[in-house]
Amino acid sequence: MTFTLILEQIFNGLQAGVTLFLVAAGLTLILGVMNFVFLAHGAQVMIGAYAAAAITNATGQFFLGILLAVPVTFASGYLLEILIIRHLYRRDHMEQVLATFGLILFFNEAIRIGFGPAALFSDLPPSLSGFVEILPDVPYPAFRLWVIVVGLCCALAIGLFVSRTRTGAMLRAGAENPEMAAALGVNIKMLFRLIFAAGACLAGVAGMMIGPLTAVQSGMGEPLLILSLVVIIIGGIGSVRGAFIAAIIVGLVDTVGRVFLPSLLRLFFDQATADGAGPALASMLVYILMAVILIFRPTGLFPAKGRG
Amino acid sequence: MNTAISTFLMIVLSGIRAHKILWVLIAGFGLFPLFTHLADLPFWNDLAMRIMLLSIAAIGLNLVLGYGGMVSFGHAAFIGIGAYCVGISQHYGLMNGWLHILFSLSACSAIGLVIGILALRTSGIYFIMITLGFAQMLFFLFVSLEGFGGDDGMSIDRAEFGFIDLYEPLRLYFLIWVVFVCVGLMMMVIVRSRFGVTLQAIKSNETRIEAMGLVPLHYKLASYLISAMICGVAGTLFANWQEYVSPDIMHWTRSGELMIIIILGGLGTLVGPVLGAIAFLLLEEFLPLLLEVIWPAYAENWMIIFGPLLVLVVLFGRGGLVGLAQRAMARVNRSFNSGERP
């Protein structure tokens, strides 16, 4: 258990965390401001990854792929809102669950029809496939470092936007008290549309970041969706700041936890039990964390609507 | 004693009159094997058994989801626990079916109590997530239990219920049917009782109930336990039907499917879960066949129709299939009545 290993794992946790944040940010606003349960958020991740990979493969240019994929995902979110989502705001949560579940099936299948069931080939850009020595003798993949930087920049940008701009203020007002915000003349329709599209765009960016690292295939967004739900619960619904802090915590716990838990267990139990229980416990770790936090703070750490 | 029995019978009879569709369907399932025997389509009994099992579980979940307003995303875990009670008991040589049901009821109520007490401290989306969290923990637990097959699962022999040999062709079918009838009756009585009415009142206005001096948590917890036990029994019977149990049975997507079925059928209605189960399994069965006929190249992608179908049901069908049926009947009545006007 060397210092360099721990440092490397912290970076890994950060990278996982910022990726989660990109997905969770949109989700927490959609749920908090619009009170809409959008289960198909994982599909937005998938759309972003596919758009970027397809454009990159066609043009041979990675950064062009990302640049063009961003407006594509924004547009897909925008269109989805206009065509279907806006009709569902007044429905109850359960019906929203049913409809968005149907959307997940639709998107997954549409991708399968359009691109085939096999995973799409996507790779790192040559300029970012090297290593950066974060400490002497600790080479860290340049691409992952880039993901951390992009994620943090996005977080900063969103944070500034939410706290320093007028639209941001409207957003916060909407999260805290939607009826009052509407009464005060905020154009709720347009606000909702933009939030939705922006959330989709952020999720798409997350997809574009992980595309080169993982398999770009149908259903790739669902694992991230579940984890993001955990993140926004821990962070508190409607709070972007909460989503960020929770995402980093979850990213670190999940990453560092899985690697060090078996060794930790070995301190207390014999090898066989530790090796048997370790992986199982590691998969449950994030859920245990969520359950514990909810028991003491039933509305998460930084809920927009205040405690209680 | 006599008056108690006669009042009970009156409640049941009035209930049956009020929920005709449900009882027609249940009777239909009872007569179904006759039909399959005459039409020489015996394998359809399998589909009917799956629908009944799913209906039983859905009726259980509907108590907390539809009537209680508690969105539990982890109920598939109870189905799984019920199924594993059979597997684990058989692993240790206990073949008696009644014992399996007893274990299932105890395990589900014990685990349901723990999860319920912890989860019911929260509400809304937080409640959804914490129930999901617990279900995930149980799932990963069973995947890692090598002694019980891990995720390869365990093979199961049909249990011995004493005088009933479940390997005889229709015995299992009617065992499931009898449980279906009992659960239907039980739910009908609960929902029409003071307990049920209070539960629904809590769903619409919890503070008012508190002001009346009642403790909502007790009602919620009780209904959570009852629903857990019903799902557990469904799981036990399911293990007997499938002759196999594996952790997939408690994957979060199965909980999602259960919720979809109830919402599709009609939340907070007695017959909704049953209609939803029928619709869901029939679609799963026939949509691929339909696509084979009209668009064979894409037959495997039948979910591309299923997905939007669900969206359409929500957009145009308030209250699920039950709502649709009610509106259709109302329209028929209206045109019937207007036609009668001289």
Add this chain to the structure above:
Amino acid sequence: MKKSAFIGALMAAITATPVFGETVKIGYMTTLSGGAGITGTQMKQGVELAMDHMENKLGGMDAEVIFVDDQRKPDVAKQLANRLLKSDRVDIVAGVIWSNLLMAIHKPVTRSGKLLISSNAGPSPIAGENCHQNFFSLSWQNDQTPEAMGKHMQDAGVKSVYLMAPNYQAGKDMLTGFKRYYTGEVVAEIYTKLGQTDFQAELSALRAAQPETTMIFQPGGMGINFVKQWKQAGMDSVSKLYSVFTVDAVTLPALQDAGLGILGTQTWSADIDNPINNKFVADFKAKYGGYPSYYAAQAYDTMLAIDYAIGKAGSKDADKMGEILAAGNIPTTRGNLQMNSNHFPIQNIYLRETVKDDDGVVTARIVETVFENHADSYAQYCSF
């Protein structure tokens, strides 16, 4: 010749020849929809190619193959098995990708008196204590392939290995099989989460441990993720990577060059040189535009085996077909396949390396034969 003897001989002649006009029905179950559909599609293609080659006849009889999609769900599989047996009245149920689905349908199908032939899954209970004479495997027993990897690494003088597999039954079986033949040092035995997509944390820990070699089992999407990230993290300079069931014709199109140089063991390879395999690979590439995977080869072999069994038995009676299959010597893409007493194949297992072929397409080639006529380790627990 006595009259009775003559009639006897005539009867024998009649019953020995295939009965024309009779149809044999095969129920073929795989996963065609959903995320794992790619594997099922390969198997379906293998079956269809076989039927093309045999002109839709098996053992001389007209044959009909009914494909069903199990959606990777045990309850759907069970219902489909029942339907195939009772409604479609198939003579044989075959296919099945996943071990858990095979476990689910094993008893109902074998109990019905029909043959169950697996084109892929091979869980140990079915090879051992829960074996049944109506079951035949035309693929392998799950442990055989990792056993070969263990033997190779042992023989190659590998001193230490870092093991990684997903935390589910197949993962544990793989590593158990590996350790049966490898007796060197196991630096670590890591079980990752099923369905995990990001292995960076595990790779960091691996780098810190600096093991001589690393052996992984990460099937499907998990394999694509792992290998990509392994290469991206430059791990080749830290440790030598070996794998089982991770790099194959299904995952290579997504990996491309990232898969190059990785060693793996497998019971089949596209470059096994015999007339049946050469024809299979060439026609598969021509018809479907890519190398077949072992899934497709095993599916193809299943149909060849059925053709052989019916042809030699002269009937589609389950017991007679079973006798023929149990006797072995079945002509397949892997040569003449022999059968163990528990109806699992006794076969060669090869060490293969991922290379680029003359057309620049990434594929795997045989480096050496690790085991000749290797039997599985569970037959001793099986008695019919």
